[in-house]
Amino acid sequence: MTKGKIAAVIILGALLIAVAVVAVVMRQVPFKYDFDSIAPIESDLTLLSAEDPLNHSGSPALAKVREGKITEEEVKILFLTDVHLCERQDSTAETIDRLVSYVEREQPDLIILGGDTLNGLNDKVRVYQFRNLMDKFGIYWAPVLGNHEGDRPLFMTNRDKVVEIWSASPYCLMESDVKHTADGRIVDGYGNYVLSILGADGFIKNAFFMLDNGGKLEKSDYAKWGIDKDRKKVDVAISAAQVDWYKETYAAMKEKNGGALTHMCVIHKPLQEMGAAIRLPEELTYGEVIEDWDFTAGAKAAGWTRVDGDLRDKIHCPPYTDGKLYDALVANGAKAVFFGHDHVSDLTLYNATDDIYLTYIRLTTVTEEIPDAEGYNVMTVSANGAYRYNAYKTDGSLDAELFAG
Numbered sequence: 001m002t003k004g005k006i007a008a009v010i011i012l013g014a015l016l017i018a019v020a021v022v023a024v025v026m027r028q029v030p031f032k033y034d035f036d037s038i039a040p041i042e043s044d045l046t047l048l049s050a051e052d053p054l055n056h057s058g059s060p061a062l063a064k065v066r067e068g069k070i071t072e073e074e075v076k077i078l079f080l081t082d083v084h085l086c087e088r089q090d091s092t093a094e095t096i097d098r099l100v101s102y103v104e105r106e107q108p109d110l111i112i113l114g115g116d117t118l119n120g121l122n123d124k125v126r127v128y129q130f131r132n133l134m135d136k137f138g139i140y141w142a143p144v145l146g147n148h149e150g151d152r153p154l155f156m157t158n159r160d161k162v163v164e165i166w167s168a169s170p171y172c173l174m175e176s177d178v179k180h181t182a183d184g185r186i187v188d189g190y191g192n193y194v195l196s197i198l199g200a201d202g203f204i205k206n207a208f209f210m211l212d213n214g215g216k217l218e219k220s221d222y223a224k225w226g227i228d229k230d231r232k233k234v235d236v237a238i239s240a241a242q243v244d245w246y247k248e249t250y251a252a253m254k255e256k257n258g259g260a261l262t263h264m265c266v267i268h269k270p271l272q273e274m275g276a277a278i279r280l281p282e283e284l285t286y287g288e289v290i291e292d293w294d295f296t297a298g299a300k301a302a303g304w305t306r307v308d309g310d311l312r313d314k315i316h317c318p319p320y321t322d323g324k325l326y327d328a329l330v331a332n333g334a335k336a337v338f339f340g341h342d343h344v345s346d347l348t349l350y351n352a353t354d355d356i357y358l359t360y361i362r363l364t365t366v367t368e369e370i371p372d373a374e375g376y377n378v379m380t381v382s383a384n385g386a387y388r389y390n391a392y393k394t395d396g397s398l399d400a401e402l403f404a405g
Contacts, residue, residue, distance in 0.1 A: 030125045031085055031092045033133065038100060040138030045075060045109040047140070047173070048198070056202035058256025062110065062140065063198035070200050072383045078106050079377035081114030081268075081340030081361040082146065085126050094366040096133070098394065102364075102376045103137055105396050110139060110195075114340035114361045115146025115214050115268030124157045131169050142173040142195050146214040146268040146341065147235060159215065163191040174210070181244045188239040189215060194249060197381050205385035207253065207263040209246055209334075211325075213238045213318070214268040225320035235269055235318040243323030250332050262385060262405075264336040265329055271337060273326045274349060274358045275315040277304045287312050287344050287370050303353030308391070308400040309360065312344035312373060330354040335405055336389070344373045346391065348402050357403050362391055375399060 044064045048055040054070055055061055064071045083099060085092050103111065111134070118126060134141045149162050157165075160176075167176040173195050179187035189212030199205040217227070217234040227234055246265075254261040277299035281292050290311045295304050329337065336357040348359040362375035371394065379389045391399040 030129055031096065033093065033096050033129075035132060035136055038133070038136040039104070040136065041103065041107055041109075043107075043109040043139050044071065044073070045140060054202055055198060056258075057196065057198060057204045057253070059194075059196055059204065059253050061196035061198045061204055063202075064109070070198060070202060070383075072200050074380045074382045075110065075197050076106065076108045077110045077112055077379045077381070078102060078108035079112050079114065079338065079361045079379065080364045082116040082343055082363055082365055083113070083130075084116055084119040084365040084367060085130060091365070091367050095364060098366060099364060102396075106376075106378060108139065108378070111137070111141040112208070112266060112338075113141065113143035114266060114338060115144050116149070116340060117143060117146065118149050118157075118162070124161075127157050127162055127165050131166050131172065135169050135171050138171070140171050140173055141169075142208070142210060142266075143191070144174075144210050144214070144266055144268055145189075145191055145212050147216070149214060159190045159212075167191070179245050181241055182248050185241045185244070187241045187245045188236075189213065189242060192242060192245065194253070196253070199385055200383040204253070204257045204261060205383070206381050206387060207261055209250070209263060209265045211238060211242055211246070211265060211267050217318075225322075227319060235316070237272070237318035237320055237322045238267065238325040240323040243325050243328050246325070247328050247332070263332070263334055264338065265325070265334055266338045268339060269341045270315050270317045270339050270360075271326050271358060272317045272321050275317040277302075277349070278311070278315060280311070280314055284314060287368070289372075303351045305350050305352065307348040307350050307357065307359075308402055309346035309348050310372070311347050312370065313342055315345070316342050330356055336403070338377075343368050344370050346373045348400075350403070359389075359402060362399075377402075 044066050045062050046065045048061055048063055050058055050060050064073050083095060145159055149159050163176045166172045167174045174191045175193040179192050191212050193210050194207055196204045196207040215236040217236045222229050277295055279294050279296050293311055338359055338361055340361050343363050346360050346362055350357050361377055363373050375393045377391050379387055381387045388404040389402045391402055393399045
């Protein structure tokens with residue numbers, strides 16, 4: 001064989017190997033689950049338009065409606081986070097079994113998901129599968145994006161596409177439109193929106209601002225925030241535009257709602273204020289309870305206290321602050337901020353001065369195998385606006401009564 005033929009064979013072989021590798025890497029991997037085994041949940045929760053005669057809030061809102069009237073029944077919300085549906089069939093199937101068992105046990109009216117629902121390569125088929133799975137319950141669901149949705153652009157569905165696919169569901173409350181501030185700035189992130197719950201009088205009793213802080217900071221912005229240019233990935237913080245949109249939307253909703261608006265916030269990654277309030281020992285073992293953490297002197301003076309739960313790793317919040325969301329939430333009287341991201345921690349803090357809770361949602365995925373951090377949370381909102389938020393273990397037993405209002 002001539003040198004030319006040998007070279008041609010080598011090149012052809014290399015091309016065949018490259019094609020095979022690409023085919024394997026790009027192959028869509030659906031998860032396996034019997035969707036027909038899921039029974040719909042009975043709920044009277046209905047999304048009312050701003051113009052609906054039962055809705056006096058001036059904004060689209062959810063209400064329990066029966067026989068043409070808003071009922072006096074409480075609304076039950078199931079909180080889940082970090083489901084991490086991926087190409088690993090065993091853990092994904094176990095996680096879905098767990099999720100389904102939570103829904104069937106609690107019979108909620110609404111499900112809130114705190115991000116990182118998806119994980120792994122070539123996930124477009126799983127984006128659609130998850131939408132179909134949630135729709136099988138026949139109740140509303142409200143996700144935010146985490147840092148794993150679209151975090152590898154060449155091999156995963158882009159974040160905006162995930163929002164587009166999910167928001168097309170008649171049960172998904174996530175909104176795909178690009179939001180703008182009053183002065184015309186584009187609001188950063190994907191899937192920023194508000195969901196509201198009406199009381200029996202037709203006014204909003206609790207609103208949840210759902211904000212995306214799951215993305216990565218562009219390299220071109222590192223210098224702006226004093227971040228080392230050699231860092232590979234930096235978590236994005238809630239931006240100034242997002243905070244301004246929140247403040248403007250809150251003010252408008254409050255005015256239309258009779259001058260009052262109890263509200264909370266759902267994001268994926270913890271706020272920087274939580275990380276700044278806590279002093280950790282130098283040596284940590286991932287997954288083991290950190291017994292000797294403490295509040296900083298400034299945090300103690302500011303009124304921070306532990307309500308329940310533990311840290312089992314450091315707090316992974318963005319390394320910079322842009323929009324100062326915490327300050328805006330406190331100024332408007334927000335009652336709580338919910339997040340996930342740090343799988344093995346389930347800590348809840350309260351600031352008595354600012355009257356606000358920062359709380360991890362219990363972990364959904366089975367992959368960590370740390371039972372004390374796993375489970376789910378439930379909030380009930382009554383027709384008069386009273387609410388209760390509790391944590392439950394994977395078997396459904398009550399783990400902690402966290403807060404009420």
